[in-house]
Amino acid sequence: MYLKELKARQFKNFGEKDLQFSSKLNAFVGQNGKGKTNILDAIHYLALSKSYLNHSDAMNIQFDCDFFTLEGTFDKNDKEDIIFCLVRAGQPKQLKRNSKSYDRISEHIGQYPLVMISPYDSDLIKEGSDVRRKFLDNIISQSNKQYLADLIRYNKVLLQRNTLLKYFAANQTFDASTLEIYDIELVHLGNRIHEIRKDFVKNFLNAFLKYYEAISEGSEKVNIEYVSQLNETDFETLLKDSIYKDRSAQYSTAGIHKDDLLFTITNYPIKKFGSQGQQKSYLIALKLAQLEVIKSALNVTPILLLDDIFDKLDEHRVTQLVKLVNEEHFGQIFITDTHSDRTEDIIKQINSESKVFRL
Numbered sequence: 585m586y587l588k589e590l591k592a593r594q595f596k597n598f599g600e601k602d603l604q605f606s607s608k609l610n611a612f613v614g615q616n617g618k619g620k621t622n623i624l625d626a627i628h629y630l631a632l633s634k635s636y637l638n639h640s641d642a643m644n645i646q647f648d649c650d651f652f653t654l655e656g657t658f659d660k661n662d663k664e665d666i667i668f669c670l671v672r673a674g675q676p677k678q679l680k681r682n683s684k685s686y687d688r689i690s691e692h693i694g695q696y697p698l699v700m701i702s703p704y705d706s707d708l709i710k711e712g713s714d715v716r717r718k719f720l721d722n723i724i725s726q727s728n729k730q731y732l733a734d735l736i737r738y739n740k741v742l743l744q745r746n747t748l749l750k751y752f753a754a755n756q757t758f759d760a761s762t763l764e765i766y767d768i769e770l771v772h773l774g775n776r777i778h779e780i781r782k783d784f785v786k787n788f789l790n791a792f793l794k795y796y797e798a799i800s801e802g803s804e805k806v807n808i809e810y811v812s813q814l815n816e817t818d819f820e821t822l823l824k825d826s827i828y829k830d831r832s833a834q835y836s837t838a839g840i841h842k843d844d845l846l847f848t849i850t851n852y853p854i855k856k857f858g859s860q861g862q863q864k865s866y867l868i869a870l871k872l873a874q875l876e877v878i879k880s881a882l883n884v885t886p887i888l889l890l891d892d893i894f895d896k897l898d899e900h901r902v903t904q905l906v907k908l909v910n911e912e913h914f915g916q917i918f919i920t921d922t923h924s925d926r927t928e929d930i931i932k933q934i935n936s937e938s939k940v941f942r943l
């Protein structure tokens with residue numbers, strides 16, 4: 585599967601932009617602010633029906649305009665699919681495949697898988713546990729619909745339990761039997777989610793270690809640990825033990841909604857002890873492992889977007905990374921860079937069909 589062609593109208597800084605791509609490597613070169621990332625974001629938008637960068641669809645409309653459109657021609661098993669997207673400020677977005685609107689936009693997800701590696705991924709290391717849980721949940725949900733359903737239900741029950749705790753506090757009352765109804769369901773769902781996350785991290789770790797070792801040439805010891813209160817104590821006991829704390833906090837303080845991933849380098853948290861290059865290598869290995877998992881779940885090779893990823897990596901790591909993505913199991917790749925010399929070097933190394941766009 586690859587993107588053959590992109591037509592963007594009034595999307596961010598592009599009034600009108602038509603591009604034809606190579607099925608293997610595409611490089612966008614240009615100075616800061618020329619719109620290299622915006623092109624990757626347009627591709628992201630077409631593949632996943634949302635921007636990587638802006639939560640609000642309307643923020644992608646060119647300044648002083650009323651709408652944007654994107655049209656992408658994907659080649660999937662030698663068949664062409666045309667994806668069209670129209671966004672008008674204040675209106676629901678329209679998404680069509682081959683001129684037919686989707687009944688639900690979620691039907692589009694997974695059809696044209698894509699993984700983006702961008703400077704904004706540093707949030708995964710630097711921000712709170714919710715960002716890492718989201719990363720984990722997103723990957724697992726792509727191939728496990730039951731997991732997604734359990735997770736949605738868990739969050740709903742959790743919200744109801746929290747509302748009840750607030751009600752108890754506001755009315756200076758307490759009813760253990762009502763709380764127990766929620767606890768039974770939370771324990772049932774939470775245990776299932778915990779087991780799946782535990783198994784997933786075990787498998788994901790192997791792929792991650794393989795990529796980190798390849799990029800760093802095995803020079804550093806890294807690890808991902810699945811941190812969960814349920815690793816130590818069963819969920820039922822946890823809920824019982826935390827009831828006084830929950831009542832005073834007026835929310836549920838224990839459960840799988842507190843899970844985290846601990847990213848380490850030489851046994852210390854990479855967030856505090858990793859250099860910028862090590863953190864970047866770590867993020868790249870995480871995302872390449874993500875690509876591998878998606879590929880085996882969907883049986884389609886995701887498109888890979890590499891936004892400005894060479895900065896802060898030393899020459900060895902750049903070479904290793906280029907070698908890696910040049911391997912057979914990677915499909916279409918888009919890269920952006922401000923250094924045209926470096927891009928030319930990379931293209932020489934990759935030595936396969938490629939196209940360079942100068943912006």
Ligand SMILES: Nc1ncnc2c1ncn2[C@@H]1O[C@H](COP(=O)(O)OP(=O)(O)OP(=O)(O)O)[C@@H](O)[C@H]1O
Nearest residue numbers: 596597616617618619620621622643644645646647
């Ligand atoms: N809605 C919008 N309408 C018009 N222009 C926009 C809009 N959103 C962003 N831009 C412009 O897009 C430009 C940024 O583009 P982009 O981030 O793609 O640059 P880049 O080439 O990747 O730069 P860098 O090398 O610094 O990462 C900025 O000039 C910004 O003002």
